[in-house]
Amino acid sequence: MRACFSKHVRLLKPDEFSRVFKNPVRSSDRYLTVLAVARDEVKIENSDFGSRLGLAISKKNAKRAVDRNRIKRLIRESFRQNQQNLPAIDLVIMAKPGTKSAKNQQIFQSLEQHWNKLAKNFKNQDV
RNA sequence: GAAGUUAGCUGGGCAAUCGCUGUGUUAUUUUUCCGUGUGAAAUCUGACAGAGAGGAAAGUCCGGGCUCCAAAGGGCAGGGUGCCAGGUAACGCCUGGGGGGUGUAAGAACCUACGGCUAGUGCAGCAGAAAGAUACCGCCUCGAUUUUUAUCGGGGUAAGGGUGAAAUGGUGCGGUAAGAGCGCACCGCGUUUACUGGUAACAGUGACGGCAAGGUAAACCCCACCUGGAGCAAGACCAAAUAGAGAAGCUGAGGCGUUGCCCGCGCUGCUUCUGGGUAGGUUGCUUGAGGCGUAUAGCGAUGUGCGUCCUAGAUGAAUGAUUGUCACAACUCAGGUUGUACAGAACCCGGCUUAUAGGCUAACUUCACCU
RNA sequence: UGGGCCGUCGCCAAGCGGUAAGGCAACAGGUUUUGAUCCUGUCAUGCGGAGGUUCGAAUCCUCCCGGCCCAG
Numbered sequence: 001m002r003a004c005f006s007k008h009v010r011l012l013k014p015d016e017f018s019r020v021f022k023n024p025v026r027s028s029d030r031y032l033t034v035l036a037v038a039r040d041e042v043k044i045e046n047s048d049f050g051s052r053l054g055l056a057i058s059k060k061n062a063k064r065a066v067d068r069n070r071i072k073r074l075i076r077e078s079f080r081q082n083q084q085n086l087p088a089i090d091l092v093i094m095a096k097p098g099t100k101s102a103k104n105q106q107i108f109q110s111l112e113q114h115w116n117k118l119a120k121n122f123k124n125q126d127v
Numbered sequence: 128g129a130a131g132u133u134a135g136c137u138g139g140g141c142a143a144u145c146g147c148u149g150u151g152u153u154a155u156u157u158u159u160c161c162g163u164g165u166g167a168a169a170u171c172u173g174a175c176a177g178a179g180a181g182g183a184a185a186g187u188c189c190g191g192g193c194u195c196c197a198a199a200g201g202g203c204a205g206g207g208u209g210c211c212a213g214g215u216a217a218c219g220c221c222u223g224g225g226g227g228g229u230g231u232a233a234g235a236a237c238c239u240a241c242g243g244c245u246a247g248u249g250c251a252g253c254a255g256a257a258a259g260a261u262a263c264c265g266c267c268u269c270g271a272u273u274u275u276u277a278u279c280g281g282g283g284u285a286a287g288g289g290u291g292a293a294a295u296g297g298u299g300c301g302g303u304a305a306g307a308g309c310g311c312a313c314c315g316c317g318u319u320u321a322c323u324g325g326u327a328a329c330a331g332u333g334a335c336g337g338c339a340a341g342g343u344a345a346a347c348c349c350c351a352c353c354u355g356g357a358g359c360a361a362g363a364c365c366a367a368a369u370a371g372a373g374a375a376g377c378u379g380a381g382g383c384g385u386u387g388c389c390c391g392c393g394c395u396g397c398u399u400c401u402g403g404g405u406a407g408g409u410u411g412c413u414u415g416a417g418g419c420g421u422a423u424a425g426c427g428a429u430g431u432g433c434g435u436c437c438u439a440g441a442u443g444a445a446u447g448a449u450u451g452u453c454a455c456a457a458c459u460c461a462g463g464u465u466g467u468a469c470a471g472a473a474c475c476c477g478g479c480u481u482a483u484a485g486g487c488u489a490a491c492u493u494c495a496c497c498u
Numbered sequence: 499u500g501g502g503c504c505g506u507c508g509c510c511a512a513g514c515g516g517u518a519a520g521g522c523a524a525c526a527g528g529u530u531u532u533g534a535u536c537c538u539g540u541c542a543u544g545c546g547g548a549g550g551u552u553c554g555a556a557u558c559c560u561c562c563c564g565g566c567c568c569a570g
Contacts, residue, residue, distance in 0.1 A: 011443065054443065065185095065471050069447095073147095077448050080146065104448080 009083065011054030011090060020054065020092045027117050031099050031110045032075075035092045036118050051086040053079050057095045067100040074104055078111040086115060087122040 011017055024035035055072050062068045075093050099107070 013443085017443075056443080066469095069471060072444095073447050077146075081448095108448095 009052050011052055011092065016052075016090065017054055017056075017092060020090050024092070025118070025121060027114050027121075028096075029110055029113070031096055031102050031107055032114065033094045033096065034114045034118065035094070036089045036122075038087075038089055038122065051083055051089045051091060054090070054092045056092055061095045061097050062100045064100075068095075070104075071095055071099055071107070074107050075111065078108055078115075082112070082115045085119055087119060089118065089122060091118075 011020070020035050020037045022037075024037055027034045027036070053076070055075060057068045057071050059068075062071060079091075102110075
């Protein structure tokens with residue numbers, strides 16, 4: 001699988017977002033909160049397997065547009081590199097107030113921990 | 128060379144790897160249409176080529192284009208601007224000039240909401256006699272009482288005192304009962320007037336007025352000029368749906384839209400109940416009052432001619448990440464370590480305002496040195 | 499992205515050119531055996547910030563800062 005990031009691996013519609021917010025598995029640390037839900041079986045039949053990503057970076061937590069853009073880009077980059085390790089889930093990532101002052105490497109480390117944690121969780125559920 | 132002032136430009140560079148979003152070419156997957164040409168259209172995934180944040184993209188404070196409302200029409204109301212001339216698509220912007228003010232070692236510079244209180248109305252707490260036509264103290268004079276002092280009453284007076292942010296031109300001389308532009312000289316003042324210069328604002332000179340009662344228009348207002356409303360979530364197209372149906376009620380001088388109101392104009396029956404049901408996509412969307420170079424007119428803003436270039440177009444929202452190296456800054460004996468301003472397009476332009484590390488250039492002023 | 503509104507004490511607020519009302523809360527005192535209620539007093543703490551107009555700005559004007567609402 002290629003490490004690409006195009007439209008069909010993102011959450012696009014309000015319905016998809018609200019489905020994640022409704023009943024999520026949480027994973028959070030001081031920088032980010034990750035919400036995850038297993039994907040619908042029916043929809044998976046039509047498209048390819050894999051996880052999908054949605055971002056929710058509020059103006060409250062990162063006031064400047066530059067910061068918001070930076071956070072989103074870092075999350076996408078990390079997701080792109082790690083998506084082959086993830087199960088078929090929908091993710092929503094939210095920023096916390098401390099995120100904007102964190103360095104790029106710190107955010108990457110935080111994200112990797114989240115990926116590992118989620119991968120373990122969902123494998124256990126399947127078993 | 129140093130310091131200062133002003134104006135303009137720039138906004139880290141290069142390389143490697145992995146990605147993202149448009150465009151073009153090409154291959155491929157799937158679908159649809161005509162109907163069977165290896166057509167047309169859409170779609171998916173690759174490859175290659177070339178492109179991909181700003182000077183403020185920001186604040187949304189002005190002005191325009193564009194779109195709809197009648198390609199906006201009349202009146203009132205409302206809003207805006209306010210020395211003069213020019214520039215511009217337009218402006219509350221810019222350029223040049225005038226008046227006023229600030230400031231420096233330097234008249235280098237900088238700032239300026241700068242029409243009209245003699246059209247009318249209003250306002251000025253406290254203090255003060257008085258804040259708009261004024262006599263508290265004081266000064267002078269007349270009358271009465273009185274030996275005088277003094278007291279009371281009538282009148283004149285704004286020179287002096289005191290209050291205030293502000294008190295009716297200033298100084299001197301004359302003049303007077305005391306005073307007063309009452310008169311004169313100088314200075315100041317001016318919807319007065321003549322001449323000169325200037326397109327004009329205005330400036331200068333002379334004469335005249337005797338100063339006419341002040342301040343405040345970012346107070347109402349008056350004058351002159353400008354101004355229709357809403358905004359790309361405008362609007363257009365495609366598909367679904369609001370449908371259609373039934374019942375009841377209301378009115379035709381009605382309802383809806385167009386601006387706050389009145390006209391005018393356009394569309395049209397309206398309301399409630401029953402029942403049923405929802406989904407978005409495409410376009411607008413980037414070639415423009417465009418950039419660059421050059422010639423030319425102009426003090427300048429800017430205009431004109433010629434040549435040349437095509438340079439983001441996202442939509443849960445692309446323009447990135449990592450590494451190396453160079454540049455700069457801070458720390459450090461060195462090795463090295465850390466950091467690199469303000470900040471992210473959303474229909475597009477012209478301004479203004481605010482934020483901004485560092486670097487570069489030019490002009491002017493003063494000082495120092497050399498010839 | 500566009501359009502609109504608001505900042506006055508810890509909270510709710512009036513005032514809109516002339517010394518910034520009032521209520522709640524807080525604090526102190528009184529009443530009471532104690533507490534609540536009630537009474538009296540205090541509240542130097544405030545007009546979001548910076549300029550300007552004015553003799554004088556919370557109020558008028560300009561520019562910023564912060565917050566809220568509406569439009570798919």
